Amino acid sequence: MNTIKNKINQIKDFKNYLVQLGYSKSSCYMLPCCVQDFLEYHHNATDTEELTTVHVNQYYDYLQIRPHKHKGGGLSEQYIHHHVYALRVFFNWLEATQDLTENPMSVLRFKHPKGNPRQPLSQEEIKALFENAQSAKETALLHIFYSCGLRRSEAVDLEIKDIHFKTRILYVREGKGAKRRAVPMTERVSKDLESYYHQERITQVRVKDAGAFMLGVTGKSMCADAYNKTLKILLERAGLCKEISLHYLRHSIATHLLESGLAIEYVRDFLGHTHLETTQIYAKVHAWQVQKL
Secondary structure: OHHHHHHHHHHHHHHHHHHHHOOOHHHHHHHHHHHHHHHHHOOOOOOHHHOOHHHHHHHHHHHHHOEOOOOOOEOOHHHHHHHHHHHHHHHHHHHHOOOOOOOHHHHOOOOOOOOOOOOOOOHHHHHHHHHOOOOHHHHHHHHHHHHOOOOHHHHHOOEHHHEEOOOOEEEEOOOHHHOOEEEEOOHHHHHHHHHHHHHHHHHOOOOOOOOEOOEOOOOOEOOHHHHHHHHHHHHHHOOOOOOOOHHHHHHHHHHHHHHOOOOHHHHHHHHOOOOHHHHHHHHHHHHHHHHHO
16 A cells, blocks of 8 residues: 555656646646556556666557557557656656656657658858848848747737847737747847948938838838848758748757757746746757757
8 A cells, every 4th residue: 555655646746747837738648647547557566666678668659559448459669658758758857856766767758659750951051041131131131030039920919119238138919829939139139120220221311100110111120021021032042942831940049049048937937938848859850860960
């Protein structure tokens, strides 16, 4: 009975840990459930210290043949990968809290579900885009999506009052999920955005959207299609023959920040993500790229 009680308490503690880290409600439910299935499968183990790579591999083999409880048939690759991910987070947590001396997941590698993750642009490719910008407006666009990591909808809604050149802060008044955030800018980014504002934007004869920061040719707030067309022109000039959307620039800065050693929690706040696992997608892409080298 004590063993069962200890395992139940451990699952509860693990769930609380996920909540504190900012995981979504669905993940705070699903990940502990996956771990609980694993512990029930190895019910003879009286303590997590006894669990080794052998136990994990046995469970992984079992998942390959285990029928789906609700839909019938076998488990999908993505579903199995979710179990593996849950165990990795669980054992990493035990190791971090010093409840585990040897982490069995640290030496194990499993097949990733089919489909490569979206590949961000390299820093050399980003540099090529900036070098091929022929106007302050084009440079400002790259800064908004890459240097500041804005979403397309956030760029469309961006207003003059949201950018503070002196303090080098850009405010996203209402991001995804109605979240407000402050984005720090480097001196170069702030100066380039200010140059666009004073040199190009302010010279437009008929400004119909006086509050909007980025303006289209008609003087109205620059729309999503105009952003896309400008990016396409920049890509052609830079010789980057890729199907790249504006979101790739946001994806790229996140990856580059992680590569530079910035903590994932700070990258989450920079991007305006609600949940940490959304940001971890970028960390996984970086890890996947390193494995290919």
